[in-house]
Amino acid sequence: MKRFDLIVIGTGLAGLTAARTAIGMGAKVLIVGRGMGALTLFGNTVDLLGEIPPETEMAEGITHWIAAHPEHPYARTGWEGIESAVAAFRELFPPPYPFAAPGRGNSLLPTGAGTMRPTWLTPITMAAGAAMTPAETLIVGFRGFKDFQGDTVSLHLKCRGVILPLPRYGLEGLTAPALARLMDETSFRERLGESIRQQMAGERFIGLPAILGLRDPAAVLKTLETITGARVFEIPMLPPSIPGTRIFHRFREELIAKGATFRMGHPVSGAIIKDGRCEGINIDNPPLVAEYRADRFILATGRFMGGGLWAEMDRIIEPVFDIPVFQPGERGNWFGERFFDPEAHPIHRAGVVTDADLRPVDAAGRVVLANVRAAGSILAHHQAIEEKSREGIDIATGFLAAKRALAS
C-alpha cells in the first residue's frame, strides 16, 4: 500500500492550496475529494475581507481587524501569512490570465444580482468592472440564457442593457459551460463582438455574464475589446461558476503535473486512529474500501455544502475524524428570523477550533489528533459569507496548514 507524506481531504480552494504548497515543498501528496469542491459555487474573485471599507488599505484594515478578532482563522496566519499565501496563489496564474487587486483596498464589482460587491483580487476578465460607471456601461444578456438576467442587472446598476440573440440558431436554453465553450471558438466570439458593437451608443464599458471562455479567457477578452473598442468585464452569476472552474482546472493540472495523486468522487468513510494520531483513511468506492496511509493529514472538507460539517438533530458533527465542533447553541437558535439577516446565522459560527498550528483542539484546548490539521471554511469563528472572507481563509489557512504539517 502506498504511503504518502501528506493526505489532503477536500478539493476546494483550501485543499487545493494545501496540496500545491506541499508539492512545492517536495512532499508526496494524495488529495481526495468527495466531489469537485465549492469552487464552482463561489470562486469568482478572491475575497480577503469585504467587510472593511474600500478606502481602507487592505494590510492595515486586516491587521486592525485581527486585533479585534483574536479567534478568527486570520489570527492564526496574520497579515504576513495571508500576503505570502495570496502571492503564491497569484504565481499559479501568470499572464495572460492573472489575478490582481484593482485598488489598495477592497474594490466594488458588479454582480449578477445587480449589486456592487467588495472584493480584493479579480481575474483579468473582471478587472474593468471595478472601473465602470453606470452612464458609460452597457450590460449584455443573452436571450434564453436563464442564469443571467441582463435586464435585472442593468436596472439595478442603472446602466443601459440589451438582451441579444446568440449568433447561432438553436442555442437558446444553453448553459454556462456550453456558452463558455463556444466563446473559446474565435469565429463565435467575433460574431458576438460584432453584434454587441452594433448595439453600442458610445459606452466605454461592457458587462457580460462570466462565460468568457474556459480554455483561454484572456483571448476572448481581447477579441471582444478589440471589436467593441470598449473595456469588457465578466459579471459573476449563478452556479456553476466558469471562473471557479478555471481555477479548479488550473490547480488540478498543476498538481498532477507535479506528481500529486488526485482522487475525486468518493467520500472518506473512516479514519484509522492510534495513540492520538491518524495513521490512515478509508475511501468508500462500493463495493470496495481503499486504505491510504500518510504521516500527516489536512482536513479541508468545508462546511455543510460539501459535507465537512453535518447537522444531526441536536448538534453539529465533523464526520471524518469526529473532531469536536464548536456548537452554535440549541437547534432552535441555529437560524435567524430572516434569510438575509445582516448578522450571520448562528449555525455559521460552528466549526473546528484549532491551536496556533491549525491542529483541532477540544473544549479544553487539548490537541485532538497530533498529525491532523484543519484548513478552510470548516474552521470555527469566522463568518465567511457576511465578512466576505471565503477565499482568503481558504488560501491563507490551506497554505499555513501545509507549511506547518511538513515542518512537523
Next chain:
Amino acid sequence: MTKEEKPGPLTKLPDVCVRCATCMTACPVSRVTPRFPGPKQAGPGAQRFRSAAEASVDDWIELCTGCRLCDTVCPAGVPISEMNMMAKAKYLDERGRTFRDWLLVRSDLFGEMAARYSKIVNPLMKKKAVRWLLDALLRIDRRRALPAYEYPTFRRWFRTRQAPEGGGPEVAYFYGCFTNTNETDVGKAAVEIMEAHGLTVVVPPQRCCGIPRLGVGDLHGAREMGRRNVDSLLKTVRGLDIVFSSTSCGLMLRHEYGPLLHLPGAEELALRLFDICEYLLRLREEGKPAATFQPIPMKAAYFAPCHLRSLDIGLPALELLRLVPGLDVSMIEAECCGLGGLYGFKKEKFAIAEEIGKDLAEAVARMKPDIILTDCEGCRMQIRHLTGLRVLHPVQLLRDALERRGTA
C-alpha cells in the same frame, strides 16, 4: 483496520441533490448540445417526476453517454449516472431497442468469427457500398471507421505461444473482447510487461463484461453476461488476483456487478480485481521484482479515460510512464474523448461525439506529441480518428521500453 460507521448524509435519493450545478461543468454532452439538459436535470431533477407506473417521456435520456463524470464531481454523492441509466433502461424497455443496438452489443458473439475471416471482413468493412448500406439500413454512421479484426486472436496467441520459463507468482488476466479480436497487441504487451515483472500470467475463461449492454439500458442482458463471468472468475480469484487492461471492462467488473447489478459473489471478485498499471505500480511500491525501462526519447501525451476517473484510482499509467527515461509525458487537458463506446458509431449521435472530441483534438494540437497513450480502447479509436496520430495503450509503450537484462 477500523471502519467505523460514521453518521453521514443520506445517499441515493434525488432530494440529496442541492441543485448546485457542479455536474454541469463536467458533462461532456450538455456542453455541446442543448438537446440533452445535462446531469442536473436529467438525473435528480427529472427523477423526482419519474414513476414506475407511468410511461417515460424523457426521450433525451438516450443522449447520456454513461461516462459517469458527473458522479466524480458531485459534492453531495448523488448517483447521477445510475439514475440516468435506470431511466434510459425504462425508456428503452418501453420503446423497444433497434436491431442495430441488438446487434452492436453482441459484437463479442461474432467477433471470433470475424477475426477468423478478417482477410475478407476487414476490406469489406471499408467498402463504400457496405458502409452506405450499414448507414442506411442500420444507422451506423459511415464516417466512423469500423475497427479491423485481427487473427490469430489474443486468446489463440496466448494458448499456442511458447510460454517463457515462469516460476514467478501467478496472476490472471482479463483481456476484454476488443483486445481479443481487434487490438491483440495490447494483450501481448500486457502479458509481456507482467512477465517482465516476474509474474506468470494465466488467462481464465471469460466473456464480454456486458458494459455495451448497459450502454443501451439492457440491465437484464448485462446481468446475464455478468452472471456467467462471476461464475467463472470467482474460481480464479479464490487463489489469484485478476488484472484488466481495459478501464471500461474493469469498471464494469469491479463496480457495476455488485452495486448496480447485485450479482452474488461480485464483492468477492471486486476485492481481487486490479487495473494493470495500478497492479504493477503496487508491486514496485512493495519492493517486489520490477522491470527496468530503457530510454524512449519521445514526446507523449496521456489521456485519462472517463471510466478510469470513475474507477478513482489516481493515474497509475501516468506514474508508470514517468519511470521511462527520456519519455516526456504530459496530460491532455480534456474531459472526454466523446466516443462513449458504441454511442459514437450511431448515426443520430455521431455529431455529438465529434463535437465533444473537438476539444480533445484541439488540446492535442497545442501539445504536438509524437504519440498518445490512453487506457481505453474507445478513446484510442476516437483519438486516432480525431488526430491521425499513433495511439497506444500505456502497456504497449512500457513493453517497448523493457530492458530485458535489468529484469529481476
